[in-house]
Amino acid sequence: MVCPFCHLESQDRQRVVLENEHCLFLQEPQEVLIGSGMIIPREHRETVFDLTEEEWAATFSLLKRAKALLDEVYEPDGYNVGWNNGSVAGQEVFHVHLHVIPRYADEPLAGKGIRYWIKQPMNKPGR
Amino acid sequence: MVCPFCHLESQDRQRVVLENEHCLFLQEPQEVLIGSGMIIPREHRETVFDLTEEEWAATFSLLKRAKALLDEVYEPDGYNVGWNNGSVAGQEVFHVHLHVIPRYADEPLAGKGIRYWIKQPMNKPGR
Numbered sequence: 724m725v726c727p728f729c730h731l732e733s734q735d736r737q738r739v740v741l742e743n744e745h746c747l748f749l750q751e752p753q754e755v756l757i758g759s760g761m762i763i764p765r766e767h768r769e770t771v772f773d774l775t776e777e778e779w780a781a782t783f784s785l786l787k788r789a790k791a792l793l794d795e796v797y798e799p800d801g802y803n804v805g806w807n808n809g810s811v812a813g814q815e816v817f818h819v820h821l822h823v824i825p826r827y828a829d830e831p832l833a834g835k836g837i838r839y840w841i842k843q844p845m846n847k848p849g850r
Numbered sequence: 851m852v853c854p855f856c857h858l859e860s861q862d863r864q865r866v867v868l869e870n871e872h873c874l875f876l877q878e879p880q881e882v883l884i885g886s887g888m889i890i891p892r893e894h895r896e897t898v899f900d901l902t903e904e905e906w907a908a909t910f911s912l913l914k915r916a917k918a919l920l921d922e923v924y925e926p927d928g929y930n931v932g933w934n935n936g937s938v939a940g941q942e943v944f945h946v947h948l949h950v951i952p953r954y955a956d957e958p959l960a961g962k963g964i965r966y967w968i969k970q971p972m973n974k975p976g977r
Contacts, residue, residue: 801939805932812928812953813963826939829976836940837964849956
């Protein structure tokens, strides 16, 4: 299967908003997670654990630039920043992407973090 | 208020499992998110955006060591890795901590990632 993040020209909705030597910050139109985007390496890597040291450093540099931009445009009240690694963890495109998610005080789910649902007792593994 | 992650000696349940020059990997007993832990900088920083370059690099080094350890001990099927930044995003301790969350195929919520709930239409900000 062709990797959609190796072939951004095939993606109608993804727009490259910021970039540096090793990484891109992408955004697509959002109905709910207003302003959210993704940082991806230019090279194909599957998960965060596969990034090179240089790509890891470039991710941080771009993350701080993305935050500055999002702060100015959307004025969020906080951010979730993270990776899903593996389909069991919710990864759908197997070219690593760091989700950068502005959060807002006027969201119904304001105050709920990335672990809130999965840490509920009902999610205990069946072992 | 005294920062609990600056004063780990005050924390009965948190155990330092791995460490390097700038960071610690902590675990505490878990009922649901089996094997999950956190990577924190030794110095007090509030959010991921406040880390130094050296702390960011040390975070990656420790993340890969933590994954190797967790793979061996718990044999998970994937990982969520991420930060809550700001109380609106679910941050409860204001000393930055990277959640490292093994995920398992036999969890009821297997396949659901860190955005699954917050991206639902019901969570649209009220602006």
